[in-house]
Amino acid sequence: MNQWEVFVMDVAELAEDTDLELTIRTLNPGVQKYTYKRVKAQVSSALDKFADQLQVRLGRGQLSKARFSIKVLEEIQRCPAKYL
Amino acid sequence: MSKINAPKSNREFVEACLKSGDAVRIKQEVDWDLEAGAIVRRVCELGESAPFMEKIKDYPGFSYFGAPLSTYRRMAISLGMDPASSLPEIGKEYLKRTNSEPIAPVVIDRKDAPCKENILLGDDVDLCKLPVPLVHDGDGGRYVGTWHAVVTRHPVRGDVNWGMYRQMMWDGRTMSGAVFPFSDLGKTLTEYYLPRGEGCPFATAIGLSPLAAMAACAPSPIPEPELVSMLSGEPARLVKCETNDLEVPADAEIILEGVILPDYKVEEGPFGEYTGYRTSPRDFRVTFRVNAITYRNNATMTISNMGTPQDEGQMLRSFSLGLELEKLLRSQGIPITGVYMHPRSTHHMMIVGVKPTYSGIASQIAHLAFGSKLGPWFHMVMVVDDKTDIYNWDEVYHAFCTRCHPENGIHIYKNTVGTPLYPFATPHERKYSIGSKVLFDCLWPVDWDPVNDVPTTVSFKNVYSKEIQDQVTSNWTAYGYPPVK
Numbered sequence: 100m101n102q103w104e105v106f107v108m109d110v111a112e113l114a115e116d117t118d119l120e121l122t123i124r125t126l127n128p129g130v131q132k133y134t135y136k137r138v139k140a141q142v143s144s145a146l147d148k149f150a151d152q153l154q155v156r157l158g159r160g161q162l163s164k165a166r167f168s169i170k171v172l173e174e175i176q177r178c179p180a181k182y183l
Numbered sequence: 184m185s186k187i188n189a190p191k192s193n194r195e196f197v198e199a200c201l202k203s204g205d206a207v208r209i210k211q212e213v214d215w216d217l218e219a220g221a222i223v224r225r226v227c228e229l230g231e232s233a234p235f236m237e238k239i240k241d242y243p244g245f246s247y248f249g250a251p252l253s254t255y256r257r258m259a260i261s262l263g264m265d266p267a268s269s270l271p272e273i274g275k276e277y278l279k280r281t282n283s284e285p286i287a288p289v290v291i292d293r294k295d296a297p298c299k300e301n302i303l304l305g306d307d308v309d310l311c312k313l314p315v316p317l318v319h320d321g322d323g324g325r326y327v328g329t330w331h332a333v334v335t336r337h338p339v340r341g342d343v344n345w346g347m348y349r350q351m352m353w354d355g356r357t358m359s360g361a362v363f364p365f366s367d368l369g370k371t372l373t374e375y376y377l378p379r380g381e382g383c384p385f386a387t388a389i390g391l392s393p394l395a396a397m398a399a400c401a402p403s404p405i406p407e408p409e410l411v412s413m414l415s416g417e418p419a420r421l422v423k424c425e426t427n428d429l430e431v432p433a434d435a436e437i438i439l440e441g442v443i444l445p446d447y448k449v450e451e452g453p454f455g456e457y458t459g460y461r462t463s464p465r466d467f468r469v470t471f472r473v474n475a476i477t478y479r480n481n482a483t484m485t486i487s488n489m490g491t492p493q494d495e496g497q498m499l500r501s502f503s504l505g506l507e508l509e510k511l512l513r514s515q516g517i518p519i520t521g522v523y524m525h526p527r528s529t530h531h532m533m534i535v536g537v538k539p540t541y542s543g544i545a546s547q548i549a550h551l552a553f554g555s556k557l558g559p560w561f562h563m564v565m566v567v568d569d570k571t572d573i574y575n576w577d578e579v580y581h582a583f584c585t586r587c588h589p590e591n592g593i594h595i596y597k598n599t600v601g602t603p604l605y606p607f608a609t610p611h612e613r614k615y616s617i618g619s620k621v622l623f624d625c626l627w628p629v630d631w632d633p634v635n636d637v638p639t640t641v642s643f644k645n646v647y648s649k650e651i652q653d654q655v656t657s658n659w660t661a662y663g664y665p666p667v668k
């Protein structure tokens with residue numbers, strides 16, 4: 100199980116059971132904690148639907164009470180290939 | 184000129200602070216994930232000694248130095264002065280040194296540069312190898328740059344800039360930061376690199392000598408490598424980067440080298456800010472790709488934790504903004520007594536003392552202040568007369584509450600340069616950096632009859648003759664009062 104976190108202005112941005120493009124950061128312990136990835140994912144308010152868990156922060160960093168399970172479908176590379 | 188004995192590196196500074204009792208050595212392990220940040224925050228709020236954290240979880244061999252300049256004592260030490268020096272004495276020394284003959288930095292050989300003791304290139308480059316702290320709970324990321332300098336060069340004019348612009352770790356190779364368009368780096372990007380779609384080489388230096396950090400956040404027109412040399416009275420030692428033509432402080436603890444990307448941005452923030460709030464919205468900001476990391480053995484990462492007063496964001500910025508405005512106003516021949524920003528104003532209010540020799544002098548001061556390079560960083564100018572002690576808030580507050588006419592003395596300027604950081608700004612203003620400003624003119628109008636219209640200040644010093652004053656002060660203890668210090 101992986102722990103992830105996402106920043107949104109409004110929890111309604113996290114539509115359930117449809118493909119979303121999200122910038123999420125890992126909360127897994129270790130030196131990589133808090134690093135980001137851009138991903139295609141699905142989320143669900145049913146916490147046992149997907150193996151990974153997602154918590155949510157709002158505009159000024161407040162932790163939301165909303166919790167989701169998440170399935171990361173694929174990583175999206177936004178950075179132009181010439182820089183990689 | 185007597186030789187200045189200022190610490191030439193962060194290490195010398197830490198030693199000096201430990202010796203004078205202005206730093207505390209923390210031997211137990213500290214977590215980079217919030218614990219270190221919380222220690223630094225509490226130190227700032229208590230005005231305590233700077234924490235030198237020797238053991239960091241997950242990062243053997245690295246250490247932290249927090250709140251480097253959050254007291255006037257440490258500012259005095261950084262300038263090689265007596266720690267007990269008063270603020271006006273420290274300010275006078277800053278003015279003397281920055282008005283002195285320019286001193287050019289020197290470039291030293293790579294093999295003599297401590298910052299080259301460890302070099303990571305190619306696939307070895309990973310910011311997660313550095314103890315990048317999560318400073319405040321709820322921040323948008325771990326901040327690599329909280330007390331540092333971003334080094335760049337204007338490709339046409341050639342001038343070098345060191346600026347303290349916060350940098351967040353996005354992933355192991357990517358950082359994003361708040362480089363505002365009115366800053367020196369912001370102008371280099373918007374004037375040159377962005378329209379051409381070219382990457383701008385940069386280097387970030389962390390763990391600088393305290394005067395190099397002071398130069399990086401001073402709004403001086405003098406290029407920072409010269410400014411730090413003038414502040415320390417000797418040439419700063421620079422060394423060439425590994426992957427670009429820039430030169431960095433050779434004694435810095437950690438150097439990141441890379442390119443600012445013209446066509447790719449990632450999210451940055453939110454972050455705890457100098458105003459004491461987390462205000463500016465998370466946004467897509469200037470994005471840095473890191474191509475090399477070099478660092479000293481046993482490198483120390485410096486951490487500033489901005490929040491409620493008072494931290495070095497407020498202390499140092501109010502110090503240098505005030506003094507740079509003083510230089511500007513003097514250069515225009517305005518008969519000022521001085522300029523002071525109280526750190527607790529979070530450098531939002533300039534207090535200017537002036538001899539009111541002509542009408543409109545307060546407006547002239549406000550126009551110069553708001554119209555200068557310093558202007559985006561404060562929104563209040565309060566002008567008091569030459570008899571008011573600008574350093575004494577009780578006196579300034581009394582002048583403000585009694586002399587500032589609600590209609591004639593308060594002048595509002597709309598649609599000025601702003602920043603997304605102003606807590607009072609509307610969400611729209613923050614998004615587009617739209618500002619507004621106010622002048623509080625606390626001078627008696629020049630067209631009032633000085634004898635019959637201007638109120639007389641009723642104070643012990645002002646309404647009694649020298650004789651009566653002397654009689655009363657010399658009899659003071661005889662009356663039964665304790666002596667006045």
Ligand SMILES: Cc1cc2nc3c(=O)[nH]c(=O)nc-3n(C[C@H](O)[C@H](O)[C@H](O)COP(=O)(O)O)c2cc1C
Nearest residue numbers: 346347348349361363366367368400401402487496
């Ligand atoms: C701790 C700290 C953090 C700062 N962060 C930023 C920042 O993120 N962006 C910015 O434009 N200025 C920031 N500043 C203010 C700049 O350092 C300051 O305006 C400096 O003069 C910029 O240099 P410049 O005049 O060469 O642009 C910060 C200052 C301090 C003390």
Ligand SMILES: [Mn+2]
Nearest residue numbers: 344345346367
């Ligand atoms: Mn500059």
